[in-house]
Amino acid sequence: MTSQTFAEKYRPKTFADIKGQEQAVEIAKKFVGEFNLGKITKSQKKALVLHGAPGTGKTTLAHVIALETKSEIFELNASDLRNKSKLQETLKPAIEQQSLMSNNKIILIDEVDGISGTDRGGITELLYLIEGTTYPVILTANDIWSKKLAPLRKKADLAQLKEINYQTIKDVLFNVLRKENLFLNQNIITKIAVNAKGDIRAALNDLQTVSKMKEPQLLELDERNKETDIFNALKIIFKGKPSNEILRTFDSVNMQLDEIMLWVEENIPAEYSGQELAKAYDALSRADVFKGRIYKQQYWRFLVYENILLSYGICASKKNIKTGFTSYKRPTRILKIWLNNQRTAKKKTITEKYARLVHVGKKRALNEFPIIKQIIKSNENIQKELRLTEEEIEYINRPVEINYF
Ligand SMILES: Nc1ncnc2c1ncn2[C@@H]1O[C@H](COP(=O)(O)OP(=O)(O)OP(=O)(O)O)[C@@H](O)[C@H]1O
Ligand SMILES: [Mg+2]
Incomplete structure (x- = not known):
């Protein structure tokens, strides 16, 4: 028996193998086709972002385009974008050199949202290189609507990969x-x-x-839940034995380390008490110090320490391995309040601007927000007239997520 996963073994090789993504496939075909025919006009974008939920075929589509157009693929990931010199080292020669193997080449930057919001240098440099590329650049992202990717949205065509029914x-x-x-x-x-x-x-x-x-x-399948991973990870950290493997616990969690820290913080008291509690908080606070340094100095190596403290540090704070079931909580207190404030704050400021412009009461405007949102969304002139900020425009344009089930 082979050790290959089904997902790898049956990864689509042709456009026809990609299911349920006709629209994205068409956009991608057109983008690369016109690029390779030298048809790009000044107004046309030099990069295409394939965005959508995990496991919907973004990376696959990028590779299939390369196969179908007999292009060599040059792949970069978010960590290559961490700093300017590294990017120059890797991407620039690829963009400027003729491909050795074939005439066509595609630059793939997979999982571009892995780049952190504070990583300005990386994004700026990336945009600059997109400007100068002679080859089509394809990027993939889970969440294209995040603020840090706003500059990229302007420079790139977008194709959404839908959640497959x-x-x-x-x-x-x-x-x-x-x-x-x-x-x-x-x-x-x-x-x-x-x-x-x-x-x-x-x-x-x-x-x-x-x-x-x-x-x-x-079989009783658990409801697949996007947060399953973090719950499992917490169980491993809080109950398991400290070992080298513990260090990799958070690698498979689809969440930034900062958010993981909120989860750990919220759940420490559910599992530890007394001296263990004190030790765990100590590890947490030291992780937080590194986090601060990462933000201030953009010193990415500290991510390693932040991770060690959050995984091994928290795990080793206990005297004995723990058994039994603990019900872990989401970091409601901090995360939810914060998210909610962010959302309603934007809704409020947009409504206020609108109410002032058209001379209606704020309260009435707030009640009619869904309609107002559509009006603003469909007309860029109104957006300008309202002097909406970047974040407010992002809020207006963010599609409401559709749940098929
Ligand atoms: N539209 C599709 N049609 C057929 N198979 C698919 C499709 N999308 C995904 N798959 C299967 O799922 C696997 C994972 O897809 P892929 O790596 O392209 O997802 P992704 O969108 O890049 O996810 P992530 O956001 O996690 O990187 C593929 O190897 C393939 O087997
Ligand atoms: Mg992928």
Whole structure:
């Protein structure tokens, strides 16, 4: 048996293999096609951002475009963008040199939102290089609407990869089962597909696990929850034995370390008490010191220490391994209040500006916010007249997330 995951083994190789993303595929084809034909006019963008939820095919689409256009692919990741000199070292020669292997080349910058908001140098340099590129640049991002990517949004075309509906996921799963010569009950397949919530990778991973089970009909799949990972990670840190593996606990959590810190902080008292509690808070406060230094000095190496303190440091604060179940909480106090304030603050300032301009009461305008939002969204002149800030425009344009289930 091979050790390859289904997700890797069945990664699409052609446009036709990519399911449920017709629109994004069309945009991407057109973008690279026109670029390679030298049809780019001044107004045309030199970069394309493929954005969308995890496991919807962003990285795959980028690679398939390269395969289908017989292009060499030159790949960079967010850590290459951490500083200007590093970027110059890697990306610049790639952009300026002729490809050795073939005539076409595509520059892929995968997971560009991994770059931190304070990492201004990286983004600025990236934009500058996009300006000068003679090859199409494709970037991928989960959340293109984050503030730090605002400058990139202006310089790039956007193509959204949708969360795949469960029927399509089912088709993909059936196809894999057929090729693997496996049989599974329909209900289980449906369950996996629905549970994946648009994430094909997650569905394929579940399928692989389930197909190895002796009695899959007994299966009770947990509701797939984007926060499962952090809950598991907390369990490992708080209950497990300190070891080298502990250091990698947060690697698989789809969350920035700063946010992870909020979760750890919130849940320390749920697990530790007495001396353990004091030790854990000590590790936390030292992690926080490094975080401060990272922001002030942009010294990324400190991320390593922040991570060590948050994982090993917190884990080793206890005397003995813990058993039993602890119900961990979201960092409601801090995170939710903050997020909510951010949201309503923008809604409020936008409404105030609008109410002043059209001479209606603030309260009435607030009640009619959904309509007002549409009006503002559809007309850039109004946005200018209202003198909306960058953040307010971002708020107006952020699409309401659609949940298929
Ligand atoms: N639209 C799709 N059609 C068929 N298979 C897909 C599709 N999207 C994803 N997959 C499967 O899921 C795997 C993961 O996809 P991919 O790595 O492209 O996701 P991604 O959008 O880049 O996710 P992330 O945001 O986590 O990087 C692929 O290897 C492939 O097997
Ligand atoms: Mg990817």
